[in-house]
Amino acid sequence: PEARADAINSIQQAWDEGDGALYTPTGEVPINPPTPTIKEYEDLPSCSQVKSGTAQIRVEGDWIDDEVFGMEGWTGLDYDLRVYLNRLQQSLDAPITVTEGWRSQQYNETIGGSPENAHISGKRVDIKRSSSISAEEITSKALLAGFKYVVIYDDYIHLDIRKMVG
DSSP, X not given: OHHHHHHXXXXXXXXXXXXXXXXXXXXXXXXXXXXXXXXXXXTSOOHHHHHHTOSSEEEOSGGXXXXXXXXXXXXXXXXXXXXXXXXXXHHHTSOEEEEEOOOOHHHHHHTTOOTTOGGGGTOEEEEEOOTTSOHHXXXXXXXXXXXXXXXXXXXXXXXXXXXXOO
């Protein structure tokens, strides 16, 4: 308890002496994206636009087939995640194709997914990787849009809104 109190007091002292400025452990200013607004929720593309491909955010893959989830794979995604996707699409000024969204536990087990898979929570999404946009640009813009965790693969990108403890 005493060590914890000392740690809390040292954090409070650093806060007070630093005029409330926040910095990461590397000394850089943290990325603090704005909280989604009601307008951003209202501006999300409709499910029919997403499914038909007429929106700048589209879906494709087995996970949206009617035999699997249909559009539940899209509608099961967290609303903040959808706002962040919309922000990312606008900052990239390019369409985004979602290749994996929400999963039910049953489907996750069927495909051999981990029981802790973030797709079950609706807080993780995979998007198709575009060869015309660098990994650095996608990562920086995804973090500025509100995503907390970005992993770039050859063909796709994991975007996650959960806070990661490392």
